Amino acid sequence: MHFVVCVKQVPDTTEVRVDPVTKTLVREGVPSIINPYDAHAVEEAVRLKERYGGKVTAISMGPPQAEEVLRRALAIGADRAILLTDRTFAGSDTLATSYILAQAIRRLDREEPVTLVLCGKQAIDGDTGQVGPGIATRLGFTPLTYVLAVEEIDIEAGEIKVQRKLEDARQVVCGKLPALLTVVKEINELRYAALPDLVRAARTRPERWTAADLEVDPGRTGLKGSPTSVRRIFAPPQRPGGEMIPGGTEDPARAASLLVDKLLKTKLIADL
Amino acid sequence: MLKFEVVIVGAGPAGLAAAYTLAKAGVEVAVFERGDHPGAKNLMGGVLYRQPTEEVLPGFYREAPLERPVVEQRLWILTEDDALTLGYRSRAFAGEPYNAFTVFRSRFDRWFGQKVVEAGALLITETVVEDLLWENGRVVGVRTGRPQGDVRAEAVILAEGVNSLLTQKAGLKKGGLQTHELAVAVKEVLALPKEKIEDRFGLEEGQGCTIELLGEATLGMMGVGFIYTNKDTLSVGVGVLLSHLVRRRLNPNDVLEHLKNHPSVRKFLAGAQPKEYLAHLIPEGGFRSIPKLYGPGLLVAGDAAMLVNGIHREGSNLALISGKLAAETLLEVRTRGGYHEKNLSRYREKLEKSFVLQDLRKYQNTSLFFNENPQFFTLYPRLLSLAAREFLTVDSVPKREKQRKIWQIITSHRSRWKLAQDLFRLWRVLG
Numbered sequence: 001m002h003f004v005v006c007v008k009q010v011p012d013t014t015e016v017r018v019d020p021v022t023k024t025l026v027r028e029g030v031p032s033i034i035n036p037y038d039a040h041a042v043e044e045a046v047r048l049k050e051r052y053g054g055k056v057t058a059i060s061m062g063p064p065q066a067e068e069v070l071r072r073a074l075a076i077g078a079d080r081a082i083l084l085t086d087r088t089f090a091g092s093d094t095l096a097t098s099y100i101l102a103q104a105i106r107r108l109d110r111e112e113p114v115t116l117v118l119c120g121k122q123a124i125d126g127d128t129g130q131v132g133p134g135i136a137t138r139l140g141f142t143p144l145t146y147v148l149a150v151e152e153i154d155i156e157a158g159e160i161k162v163q164r165k166l167e168d169a170r171q172v173v174c175g176k177l178p179a180l181l182t183v184v185k186e187i188n189e190l191r192y193a194a195l196p197d198l199v200r201a202a203r204t205r206p207e208r209w210t211a212a213d214l215e216v217d218p219g220r221t222g223l224k225g226s227p228t229s230v231r232r233i234f235a236p237p238q239r240p241g242g243e244m245i246p247g248g249t250e251d252p253a254r255a256a257s258l259l260v261d262k263l264l265k266t267k268l269i270a271d272l
Numbered sequence: 273m274l275k276f277e278v279v280i281v282g283a284g285p286a287g288l289a290a291a292y293t294l295a296k297a298g299v300e301v302a303v304f305e306r307g308d309h310p311g312a313k314n315l316m317g318g319v320l321y322r323q324p325t326e327e328v329l330p331g332f333y334r335e336a337p338l339e340r341p342v343v344e345q346r347l348w349i350l351t352e353d354d355a356l357t358l359g360y361r362s363r364a365f366a367g368e369p370y371n372a373f374t375v376f377r378s379r380f381d382r383w384f385g386q387k388v389v390e391a392g393a394l395l396i397t398e399t400v401v402e403d404l405l406w407e408n409g410r411v412v413g414v415r416t417g418r419p420q421g422d423v424r425a426e427a428v429i430l431a432e433g434v435n436s437l438l439t440q441k442a443g444l445k446k447g448g449l450q451t452h453e454l455a456v457a458v459k460e461v462l463a464l465p466k467e468k469i470e471d472r473f474g475l476e477e478g479q480g481c482t483i484e485l486l487g488e489a490t491l492g493m494m495g496v497g498f499i500y501t502n503k504d505t506l507s508v509g510v511g512v513l514l515s516h517l518v519r520r521r522l523n524p525n526d527v528l529e530h531l532k533n534h535p536s537v538r539k540f541l542a543g544a545q546p547k548e549y550l551a552h553l554i555p556e557g558g559f560r561s562i563p564k565l566y567g568p569g570l571l572v573a574g575d576a577a578m579l580v581n582g583i584h585r586e587g588s589n590l591a592l593i594s595g596k597l598a599a600e601t602l603l604e605v606r607t608r609g610g611y612h613e614k615n616l617s618r619y620r621e622k623l624e625k626s627f628v629l630q631d632l633r634k635y636q637n638t639s640l641f642f643n644e645n646p647q648f649f650t651l652y653p654r655l656l657s658l659a660a661r662e663f664l665t666v667d668s669v670p671k672r673e674k675q676r677k678i679w680q681i682i683t684s685h686r687s688r689w690k691l692a693q694d695l696f697r698l699w700r701v702l703g
């Protein structure tokens with residue numbers, strides 16, 4: 001089986017601040033990490049390989065520095081890592097990104113048929129959750145989102161059975177292969193990689209594929225291929241603090257009537 | 273089993289400088305770091321000195337992530353109500369080649385780590401070295417905490433920082449670390465807009481300054497408070513000798529709060545938003561606390577070797593240079609019979625010849641001296657400010673009489689004989 005995992009390099013949002021003056025995100029000097037959900041996607045792919053045999057290929061679209069997250073994927077146990085990088089890819093929105101990733105998966109599929117594509121449920125910087133389903137649609141793969149567990153892959157029947165995480169329930173679904181999963185964190189625990197794997201990852205330079213290698217239509221990548229434009233990013237307004245009504249212990253009756261007066265004014269309750 | 277020629281424990285300035293030097297010379301070297309990137313665990317104040325850094329990384333300041341070049345250093349001696357201030361500012365420090373920069377080590381070390389990897393070293397993070405591997409009385413590698421984690425090496429450099437567990441385990445630091453050899457430093461990073469920083473500290477755009485605070489700043493304990501200007505944050509902290517904190521039963525955090533609320537300090541920090549809070553140890557034992565610096569197949573560099581000059585707030589530069597000299601020792605002896613103990617003793621000789629051990633030797637009695645003479649952190653700051661206040665108060669008293677009065681105040685607190693003795697001794701340990 002051939003498992004392909006899409007990983008993204010994201011700013012460590014625990015370190016991102018909002019500039020108090022311009023109200024935009026301060027990204028300068030903020031370290032990059034592997035999108036946490038994607039790390040679980042890699043882990044799941046490696047576990048499936050260990051269960052069913054096969055091969056794991058990790059791909060990432062991004063600037064040259066995104067190599068780091070591919071090394072991370074290699075350390076978890078991916079067999080091969082490819083960076084999709086080209087100046088013309090810069091500024092791609094979810095539409096263009098899913099197009100580029102889908103082109104790369106097409107090429108991989110020609111080399112060795114792809115059984116399953118795994119993505120994180122969303123990236124923590126954009127939080128759209130659109131790229132995974134976008135790839136599935138372009139490739140005609142079965143999209144299975146918010147996957148919490150892979151119960152079974154039946155290669156003979158060409159089927160996969162997974163559990164999906166719903167608001168307050170789990171849903172068991174069967175889908176046709178090839179499929180694309182987007183996974184949630186609860187799907188697995190990240191392993192503590194063995195030292196030889198870490199050393200191999202640190203020594204490997206991921207392959208690089210450019211626009212030419214992917215046969216992409218330049219009108220559909222980068223800024224040109226991206227109809228989305230971000231108007232404004234802002235920190236949500238702070239919720240106003242609550243109001244304390246004093247004197248509850250000394251004179252509860254008075255405090256209670258004060259409270260009632262306030263509530264009446266807000267029209268939350270009515271005096272009938 | 274994995275095998276490298278040299279393994280380095282710790283990716284701080286000492287370990288990275290050693291790795292960089294070795295990798296550039298074509299040695300197969302691996303660095304193990306417990307944090308998830310180099311510098312992740314570091315909170316240095318921090319002032320990074322240009323010249324020693326260039327000894328390892330020529331021209332680093334053109335691309336490294338730095339905060340502000342330090343154009344002015346100030347010293348404030350505090351009592352409860354007053355501050356006596358002293359400073360030096362130079363335009364020469366504002367441009368190339370610069371003297372020092374404020375930095376965030378977590379950013380700088382990370383960048384340095386990339387340079388080390390580009391030079392050809394292997395940097396393995398999130399991996400703790402738990403033990404040294406020994407065979408026939410010599411070190412032959414390390415054991416990491418990972419599955420299949422043993423690694424063979426012909427030589428190991430311990431650059432593990434102040435909490436030098438492996439150095440102690442290897443028997444190089446007899447008796448372990450003592451409370452009078454360590455200072456506890458706590459530091460807060462406070463966010464403040466660029467313009468406000470430049471306004472309040474009287475700086476031109478992009479320039480920086482440092483303030484060191486003595487006396488009441490540490491509640492009279494041996495130590496120092498500091499305020500450093502970064503791009504859009506301030507680093508504010510105190511470092512106090514651990515034995516003094518224990519004696520006074522104080523929490524370093526309370527000392528920092530006390531400093532932040534001092535009338536002369538408060539207004540510089542007003543409105544700044546706390547971003548992070550960190551605590552760390554600093555080896556302050558000086559020359560006398562330096563462990564044995566080498567063993568069979570083993571060298572120790574940086575804070576692990578207690579190479580910090582507390583009087584001058586220098587640590588990172590001693591770490592960088594000791595790491596570099598450790599690497600150069602290995603390069604020399606690898607072609608001359610190998611990494612046995614006798615050959616490695618050249619490392620000590622190299623350090624003796626450099627400023628590292630010369631400076632530490634010069635100040636070898638200071639820790640002990642200040643530990644036994646707390647008046648330098650308690651009485652003298654008070655006397656100095658009393659004298660200054662008296663002298664500067666305009667009240668129609670003739671100046672000669674004022675001088676007499678000042679002298680009277682001073683001698684009523686400390687006899688002439690003791691004063692002379694203190695001055696003489698201070699001169700002896702610092703001069």
Ligand SMILES: Cc1cc2nc3c(=O)[nH]c(=O)nc-3n(C[C@H](O)[C@H](O)[C@H](O)COP(=O)(O)OP(=O)(O)OC[C@H]3O[C@@H](n4cnc5c(N)ncnc54)[C@H](O)[C@@H]3O)c2cc1C
Pocket residue numbers: 281282283284285286287304305306307310311312313314315316317318319320321399400401402431432433434438457458459509511552553554573574575576580585586587588589591
């Ligand atoms: C608050 C504060 C302010 C300071 N200000 C200044 C200043 O302004 N200027 C200055 O020059 N110096 C300053 N110093 C001192 C300076 O930070 C140190 O001297 C310097 O960092 C020492 O470098 P090092 O490489 O020896 O150790 P470190 O920087 O401590 O690096 C050691 C590294 O080893 C890793 N490590 C430890 N054990 C293991 C293990 N078993 N396995 C794997 N990894 C391990 C640690 O995670 C760490 O990254 C300051 C220190 C403090 C605490």
